[in-house]
Amino acid sequence: xxxxxxxxxxxxxxxxxxxxxxxxxxxxxxxxxxxxxxxxxxxxxxxxxxxxxxxxxxxxxxxxxxxxxxxxxxxxxxxxxxxxxxxxxxxxxxxxxxxxxxxxxxxxxxxxxxxxxxxxxxxxxxxxxxxxxxxxxxxxxxxxxxxxxxxxxxxxxxxxxxxxxxxxxxxxxxxxxxxxxxxxxxxxxxxxxxxxxxxxxxxxxxxxxxxxxxxxxxxxxxxxxxxxxxxxxxxxxxxxxxxxxxxxxxxxxxxxxxxxxxxxxxxxxxxxxxxxxxxxxxxxxxxxxxxxxxxxxxxxxxxxxxxxxxxxxxxxxxxxxxxxxxxxxxxxxxxxxxxxxxxxxxxxxxxxxxxxxxxxxxxxxxxxxxxxxxxxxxxxxxxxxxxxxxxxxxxxxxxxxxxxxxxxxxxxxxxxxxxxxxxxxxxxxxxxxxxxxxxxxxxxxxxxxxxxxxxxxxxxxxxxxxxxxxxxxxxxxxxxxxxxxxxxxxxxxxxxxxxxxxxxxxxxxxxxxxxxxxxxxxxxxxxxxxxxxxxxxxxxxxxxxxxxxxxxxxxxxxxxxxxxxxxxxxxxxxxxxxxxxxxxxxxxxxxxxxxxxxxxxxxxxxxxxxxxxxxxxxxxxxxxxxxxxxxxxxxxxxxxxxxxxxxxxxxxxxxxxxxxxxxxxxxxxxxxxxxxxxxxxxxxxxxxxxxxxxxxxxxxxxxxxxxxxxxxxxxxxxxx
Amino acid sequence: xxxxxxxxxxxxxxxxxxxxxxxxxxxxxxxxxxxxxxxxxxxxxxxxxxxxxxxxxxxxxxxxxxxxxxxxxxxxxxxxxxxxxxxxxxxxxxxxxxxxxxxxxxxxxxxxxxxxxxxxxxxxxxxxxxxxxxxxxxxxxxxxxxxxxxxxxxxxxxxxxxxxxxxxxxxxxxxxx
Numbered sequence: 001x002x003x004x005x006x007x008x009x010x011x012x013x014x015x016x017x018x019x020x021x022x023x024x025x026x027x028x029x030x031x032x033x034x035x036x037x038x039x040x041x042x043x044x045x046x047x048x049x050x051x052x053x054x055x056x057x058x059x060x061x062x063x064x065x066x067x068x069x070x071x072x073x074x075x076x077x078x079x080x081x082x083x084x085x086x087x088x089x090x091x092x093x094x095x096x097x098x099x100x101x102x103x104x105x106x107x108x109x110x111x112x113x114x115x116x117x118x119x120x121x122x123x124x125x126x127x128x129x130x131x132x133x134x135x136x137x138x139x140x141x142x143x144x145x146x147x148x149x150x151x152x153x154x155x156x157x158x159x160x161x162x163x164x165x166x167x168x169x170x171x172x173x174x175x176x177x178x179x180x181x182x183x184x185x186x187x188x189x190x191x192x193x194x195x196x197x198x199x200x201x202x203x204x205x206x207x208x209x210x211x212x213x214x215x216x217x218x219x220x221x222x223x224x225x226x227x228x229x230x231x232x233x234x235x236x237x238x239x240x241x242x243x244x245x246x247x248x249x250x251x252x253x254x255x256x257x258x259x260x261x262x263x264x265x266x267x268x269x270x271x272x273x274x275x276x277x278x279x280x281x282x283x284x285x286x287x288x289x290x291x292x293x294x295x296x297x298x299x300x301x302x303x304x305x306x307x308x309x310x311x312x313x314x315x316x317x318x319x320x321x322x323x324x325x326x327x328x329x330x331x332x333x334x335x336x337x338x339x340x341x342x343x344x345x346x347x348x349x350x351x352x353x354x355x356x357x358x359x360x361x362x363x364x365x366x367x368x369x370x371x372x373x374x375x376x377x378x379x380x381x382x383x384x385x386x387x388x389x390x391x392x393x394x395x396x397x398x399x400x401x402x403x404x405x406x407x408x409x410x411x412x413x414x415x416x417x418x419x420x421x422x423x424x425x426x427x428x429x430x431x432x433x434x435x436x437x438x439x440x441x442x443x444x445x446x447x448x449x450x451x452x453x454x455x456x457x458x459x460x461x462x463x464x465x466x467x468x469x470x471x472x473x474x475x476x477x478x479x480x481x482x483x484x485x486x487x488x489x490x491x492x493x494x495x496x497x498x499x500x501x502x503x504x505x506x507x508x509x510x511x512x513x514x515x516x517x518x519x520x521x522x523x524x525x526x527x528x529x530x531x532x533x534x535x536x537x538x539x540x541x542x543x544x545x546x547x548x549x550x551x552x553x554x555x556x557x558x559x560x561x562x563x564x565x566x567x568x569x570x571x572x573x574x575x576x577x578x579x580x581x582x583x584x585x586x587x588x589x590x591x592x593x594x595x596x597x598x599x600x601x602x603x604x605x606x607x608x609x610x611x612x613x614x615x616x617x618x619x620x621x622x623x624x625x626x627x628x629x630x631x632x633x634x635x636x637x638x639x640x641x642x643x644x645x646x647x648x649x650x651x652x653x654x655x656x657x658x659x660x661x662x663x664x665x666x667x668x669x670x671x672x673x674x675x676x677x678x679x680x681x682x683x684x685x686x687x688x689x690x691x692x693x694x695x696x697x698x699x700x701x702x703x704x705x706x707x708x709x710x711x712x713x714x715x716x717x718x719x720x
Numbered sequence: 721x722x723x724x725x726x727x728x729x730x731x732x733x734x735x736x737x738x739x740x741x742x743x744x745x746x747x748x749x750x751x752x753x754x755x756x757x758x759x760x761x762x763x764x765x766x767x768x769x770x771x772x773x774x775x776x777x778x779x780x781x782x783x784x785x786x787x788x789x790x791x792x793x794x795x796x797x798x799x800x801x802x803x804x805x806x807x808x809x810x811x812x813x814x815x816x817x818x819x820x821x822x823x824x825x826x827x828x829x830x831x832x833x834x835x836x837x838x839x840x841x842x843x844x845x846x847x848x849x850x851x852x853x854x855x856x857x858x859x860x861x862x863x864x865x866x867x868x869x870x871x872x873x874x875x876x877x878x879x880x881x882x883x884x885x886x887x888x889x890x891x892x893x894x895x896x897x
């Protein structure tokens with residue numbers, strides 16, 4: 001497999017100079033102070049031909065024919081510009097972008113695996129900016145995602161519109177990707193959020209709804225794609241440090257330590273260039289003493305990122321992320337009177353882990369209408385459970401993907417690709433199984449006439465888990481996007497998605513507190529038929545509202561269940577589930593320094609067979625936020641609400657494993673953040689103050705786990 | 721001097737900020753709270769267990785267990801369990817017990833149709849039917865044709881739930897073993 005990858009790479013590199021471009025649009029993008037803007041998107045209107053400006057603000061777009069072209073230039077934080085240019089009479093554009101906090105007309109790359117405007121998508125989507133993550137001092141991405149519209153997080157398991165409940169990380173129903181490369185582990189299929197360096201995030205794109213027609217398994221509920229920052233190549237050093245403390249618990253019974261528990265972190269990062277090679281290096285150390293007993297962690301996160309442009313049309317990006325972590329193993333509370341303490345037998349248990357996630361992304365625009373992209377990744381994970389069970393697991397997961405993007409005429413774009421994976425596990429929990437998967441896919445976006453875009457996609461996936469019989473799944477999708485007017489857009493989509501069982505779900509063999517878990521050789525993929533109808537109304541960029549209705553039918557949903565004949569537990573295809581709902585979002589940009597957002601999600605998620613609610617799906621979810629930014633000052637308020645969860649793991653309560661585990665309440669969490677950027681005062685220093693859960697409200701997201709109590713942190717960032 | 725648009729915007733901002741204040745205030749309750757201090761749990765049952773004959777050498781643990789329904793298959797051993805007592809020491813001849821004393825799985829109010837003394841020989845505790853043997857069964861009024869049943873109400877304690885274990889004449893075993 002490795003020699004085959006090398007051959008593909010050589011072929012791609014060899015053809016990088018084959019095509020001769022006779023016509024070209026080139027130029028420079030700057031702000032009002034004539035500073036170059038790196039990473040601005042330049043797209044030829046009504047086509048999918050485009051590029052991004054480099055670290056000097058320069059760009060060039062090769063063309064096959066002369067003519068008059070309308071060019072759009074956009075960048076997050078700046079007002080979009082449109083200009084017309086006639087080739088070959090004119091060929092150079094000098095664009096000056098004006099700053100704005102209005103975030104409309106953003107470009108996303110996740111929904112269709114190519115650059116698209118947010119308003120042209122046939123599915124619901126949201127974007128989270130890096131400013132939101134850093135200003136509010138979110139230490140890992142899952143903490144920030146709790147405030148994303150339509151997204152919920154139970155402990156560390158993410159769900160989009162109720163797609164997932166909580167299964168201790170095994171078998172996520174949301175595909176999380178890093179620059180389009182899937183990020184789940186090869187054994188349990190879980191997301192290790194800490195391996196994503198928060199300081200490297202440019203934005204996070206969230207696609208809601210089944211996306212297996214492009215992304216295959218795991219994208220059964222949606223996709224969350226982390227887009228990292230473009231490297232400028234300018235020499236820059238970044239230092240961030242923070243220190244925080246948890247408040248005392250609200251009740252004396254819960255004050256197990258008698259102290260204010262602290263947490264702190266330090267990030268050092270440097271970026272520079274050597275000739276045409278741009279690079280950045282960063283190291284982060286995080287330490288948290290934990291508001292709960294035996295719930296500490298120490299993390300070391302490393303990141304190396306390099307980029308090299310072979311020419312104006314071909315480039316390669318290599319990255320490596322590493323995570324070493326020691327953490328206490330807090331599973332459930334002792335009881336509600338000792339909610340911040342584990343059972344006595346669990347005190348002192350730890351888990352050690354070491355993970356490396358590395359990859360390369362190669363892009364080659366062979367012509368203005370043909371783009372080749374190759375992605376390769378290697379994910380090595382090791383963890384050891386330093387408890388009475390002493391379980392451990394080592395996993396190596398390889399993934400390769402080749403994709404071609406072809407735009408023909410001015411209104412058609414075709415994407416075709418193939419993805420392959422190979423995984424090998426060595427574990428006393430799962431044995432030594434291997435996994436193999438391959439998934440060819442194709443998608444066509446066709447602009448029938450100016451306001452109407454039709455998108456159709458199809459993917460076939462074949463997956464084989466070790467000795468189990470291989471399974472095949474077909475995932476079709478059809479989507480429409482129609483601009484009724486400049487202000488009003490409607491969209492609709494329907495599709496089928498699937499999720500293959502993970503190695504953990506198929507092969508786990510262990511005993512926990514008297515419960516025996518055994519493998520299931522007959523487990524098969526679960527599937528989802530999803531439908532969505534949505535509408536966006538944008539009133540003069542001041543008031544933006546989005547409404548969506550969605551319906552999902554899940555078949556053969558995988559869940560742990562007791563085998564009646566033996567009393568053992570295994571992961572089985574047990575449920576026909578139905579998840580329906582509506583989501584409403586409002587963004588208000590009335591008075592320039594203020595930005596207000598409000599999102600309401602109504603979920604009706606139920607097990608159709610047993611006529612009861614699915615576990616861990618609140619019926620009503622609200623996120624709201626208000627930000628004020630002027631000069632160097634920024635102040636923010638954030639709020640989220642869940643209605644009381646209808647169902648959770650009551651079996652654990654009945655067996656006495658989690659005393660008082662059925663205790664739960666609605667969730668109300670309010671945070672305040674404030675920051676001041678001293679750059680305008682001549683100091684490259686940013687100070688932030690964050691107070692989370694300022695009401696010190698006590699709640700659970702998962703049975704027997706009290707969520708973080710009130711805490712305050714002070715952060716300093718230096719850039720020079 | 722503010723324009724009418726700016727005045728409208730200020731009014732709208734005030735409404736939104738009021739909405740935020742209301743949202744914040746909805747969370748002014750404290751949410752979860754510690755449960756009450758442990759009080760004597762009146763709900764339960766007790767009695768005497770008698771052992772006749774020699775204890776098998778292989779037995780590693782002995783408990784009193786109560787099931788909500790009779791066991792029909794191996795899965796019921798796990799699914800129907802409602803109570804497991806504290807461990808009974810090896811070679812005991814007679815022991816007075818109470819469900820309130822250090823139970824492995826605490827009892828709750830409800831009906832229990834199958835109350836037994838169960839023993840296992842495995843190194844660690846397991847909820848698999850095949851790992852357990854029933855050494856004695858509670859019979860009501862001496863009627864050994866069918867297992868005795870009790871109905872526990874809240875704060876009710878039922879006495880004289882006596883069980884005899886005869887190692888030389890073991891009782892019929894439930895299905896699934």
